[in-house]
Amino acid sequence: MTSPNLFLIYVTDVERSVAFYSDLFDMQPQTITPRYVPFEIAPGILFALWSGRAEQVTPDLPRTCEVGLMLPGAQSGVDDRYAEWSAKGVTVVEELHDDVFGRTFVVADPDGNLIRVSPLG
Structure with missing residues (x-):
């Protein structure tokens, strides 16, 4: 059985979002790239920020x-x-x-x- 191990959050500004989530959850990213930043929240489980779909992140999107x-x-x-x-x-x-x-x-x-x-x- 395979379980989900990546939780991806779409963001418009990676740098701003890294600062927000690092401060909020008191965690540091594994690595930082211009559009993708993963945080390992448990062994083999990633919470990641991605701006690759930034055009889809709008305030009116439910x-x-x-x-x-x-x-x-x-x-x-x-x-x-x-x-x-x-x-x-x-x-x-x-x-x-x-x-x-x-x-x-x-x-x-x-x-x-x-x-x-x-x-x-």
Whole structure:
């Protein structure tokens, strides 16, 4: 059985997006090329930024998927991450609230790609 091992996010400005995601997730890229920047998030699993389809990334394009960050521990960890990211000035798309899977909120990267934070399990 083969599992997905690359999660590709379309961006318009690689340099700006590398700075955003490096700061937000406190991670550094494996390598940097002019249009493709991978971050190894687990052994053999990449989260990558790609500007090869930048013309398709427009503000009016509906976003139908999200990058997810599931936090271990108490649900208050989600509240703490919300406060931390809000202090950084990220764009909040969905305010902090309770949903069927627990405490959650959604922010957007500079290109409007969605990032959801929720509890693990």
